[in-house]
Amino acid sequence: MPELPEVETTRRGLAPHLQGRLIQAVTLRRPDLRWPIPAEVARDLPGQRITGVRRRAKYLLMDVESGDSALLHLGMSGSLRVLPADTAVRAHDHVDIALAAKGRGAGQVLRFNDPRRFGSLLWQPAGQTHELLQGLGPEPLSDDFDGDYLFELSRGRKAPVKTFLMDQAVVVGVGNIYAAESLYRAGISPLRAAGRVSRERYLALADAVKDILGHAIARGGTTLRDFISPDGAPGYFEQELSAYGRGGEPCPRCGRPMKQANIGQRATVWCGHCQK
DNA sequence: AGGTAAACCTGGACGC
DNA sequence: TGCGTCCAGGTTTACC
Structure with a gap:
């Protein structure tokens, strides 16, 4: 959750x-x-x-x-x-x-x-x-996390960029929902090898991560099935999800059907046209 | 060292 | 109604 x-x-x-x-x-x-x-x-x-x-x-x-x-x-x-x-x-x-x-x-x-x-x-x-x-990566909302950091750390890495982004030794807190959302926002294919993403595109990715996480916090998080806050309230970010859980649906940007496949054992949705 | 897959556990949705 | 199968927001552990 x-x-x-x-x-x-x-x-x-x-x-x-x-x-x-x-x-x-x-x-x-x-x-x-x-x-x-x-x-x-x-x-x-x-x-x-x-x-x-x-x-x-x-x-x-x-x-x-x-x-x-x-x-x-x-x-x-x-x-x-x-x-x-x-x-x-x-x-x-x-x-x-x-x-x-x-x-x-x-x-x-x-x-x-x-x-x-x-x-x-x-x-x-x-x-x-x-x-x-110990051994955890930086907090994504801190200044220690930015596109330059991602670019330098990713050189030579062959794992998919989505797997890289979800690695808690790289950056903490990004799980399956927000990895999909951030990559969609940044226009990066989740299948692309982490070491094959340019510095410029990592800048966009780091910005997307910060923006989406910050926005999700402001909405009280995402409630899919059972997430509930200590006061019993659900989160309201689900309605703003663009990629996660939308396999087969039209891409919000270009209208083509969103692709879905498993990457690193996790269900992943992306747009084959808008994400390269 | 990096990359990948199994394992942990329960409940709900779905197909037959 | 019941049963089998698949899937789920995470992360350690084992193995190549």
């Missing part, structure tokens, strides 16, 4: 609810997610105040006073909601982080639901960077 805009939407939805709140208890109903949930999560979180919610790539970091962080990844089907503490538990509600009541109001719970269990809840000790966060 979630690429950078959906994770950032989740972060923005969570932050105001979690900032400064006291964690009362942690309930693990199903500790076997992508990886087992480390013992520290249930042992060290209760009694601590949340100091912030950050995002790096598609990971969320919930920081607490001790300097430790809970590291969350939503995988393909994960979602985080802030709910009244007495909300009935549903299928695939794997983890609850109970928040102490503010004043005399009722308490709330941060609930992690993930049908496919590709998501994860891990632990990053104070002062350390989790192994999974």
